[in-house]
Amino acid sequence: MARRKPTPLVAASEVLVWILFALLLVPAGFAGWAVGHYTSLGKSSGTTTVTVTAGTTTSAATTATATTATSGTTTAPAAGGNAAAGKAVFVSNACGSCHTFTPAGTNGTVGPNLDTSPTADATKDNMDLTAFVRQSIVDPNTYIAPGYPKGVMPQTFGTSLTTTQLDDLVAFVVGGQK
Numbered sequence: 001m002a003r004r005k006p007t008p009l010v011a012a013s014e015v016l017v018w019i020l021f022a023l024l025l026v027p028a029g030f031a032g033w034a035v036g037h038y039t040s041l042g043k044s045s046g047t048t049t050v051t052v053t054a055g056t057t058t059s060a061a062t063t064a065t066a067t068t069a070t071s072g073t074t075t076a077p078a079a080g081g082n083a084a085a086g087k088a089v090f091v092s093n094a095c096g097s098c099h100t101f102t103p104a105g106t107n108g109t110v111g112p113n114l115d116t117s118p119t120a121d122a123t124k125d126n127m128d129l130t131a132f133v134r135q136s137i138v139d140p141n142t143y144i145a146p147g148y149p150k151g152v153m154p155q156t157f158g159t160s161l162t163t164t165q166l167d168d169l170v171a172f173v174v175g176g177q178k
């Protein structure tokens with residue numbers, strides 16, 4: 001009979017452990033529910049970050065961060081520049097006053113027809129088309145289109161245009177080749 005005396009003590013401490021356990025589990029469970037709940041709510045609204053902290057004793061289990069990242073619809077510019085933006089550069093720099101170029105609706109005749117001439121001259125000059133067009137704009141006198149005057153095309157575009165404008169302009173001219 002005497003040996004059974006410790007039993008109530010054991011039972012009491014066991015109950016305590018279970019109470020503690022429950023105290024820790026309830027906030028953890030709530031945190032889990034909350035994260036799931038808010039994550040599902042935030043699905044279509046871009047990036048939602050929900051941080052739920054419940055209690056202070058169960059740091060590992062109850063601090064949860066759920067991130068629903070919805071990548072936007074930003075269209076990265078094509079590697080060689082944005083041709084649509086290049087059209088605006090073409091127009092604002094009056095390239096069309098000297099050049100015929102169908103995509104820009106221009107019909108200048110001082111310089112070569114940009115619908116076809118760059119492709120032909122890049123081949124003659126044994127150059128990659130994009131590199132040739134870029135060079136022709138930045139440094140026009142490096143290669144003179146046969147039958148056209150040297151020093152008439154402005155030499156200033158290499159400094160007056162930003163790198164982005166130049167990339168876009170080159171993409172526009174290259175993309176408009178027939």
Ligand code: HEC
Binds near residue numbers: 095110118
């Ligand atoms: C004042 C007239 C004039 C303006 C403005 C002008 N160009 Fe030219 N461009 C020429 C002439 C003339 C040539 C031919 C001589 C040469 O190859 O440099 C030429 C050549 C070129 C060539 C090389 C064509 C080939 O087949 O070799 C390209 C590309 C070109 N221009 C693009 C442009 C762009 C883009 C602009 C606007 C940013 C522009 N040009 C503005 C007169 C002009």
